[in-house]
Amino acid sequence: MGEINNRERHIELLRRCVEVSVRAKASGNHPFGALLADADGNVLLEQGNIEVTEGVCTGHAEASLAAEASRRYPKERLRTYTLYTTAEPCAMCAGDIYWSGIGRVVYGISERRLAGLTGEDKRNLTLDLPCRIVFGAGRRPIEVLGPFPEVEAETVAVHAGYWS
């Protein structure tokens, strides 16, 4: 019981996010995946990017997950939950996570690393603003863990040949 602080479990859940990102890409969306876990590390929700199939510019995996989480759970509960994601949340998603009440974020690769993959591709003109800066401007703490070098290769592999 209690908040999981086990690096191996974080890595397992980040790998599961990679699987979600593979499915998002296969469904025609951008290759990003996220999930919500409770304080014991049980997976409650999974969410891939839905920008293309839903035709919504804000359909990032993390923003969509934060919205669904807030529909389902009260803020007091979300403070004990963790959002896992393949890539560090952008400034928009960090804002959504902040407002949702989610207490912790664990990510695989940094926004900077992602920017190196997406380059000038107009489908993902990355906002160069670390999520810790966004959260740091808020009025409640959000713990952030990442990047995780252990999952970098497999996270990046899903982006291979995708961005121009």
Ligand SMILES: O=c1cc[nH]c(=O)[nH]1
């Ligand atoms: O982290 C990110 C970046 C772009 N799109 C997503 O769905 N997630």
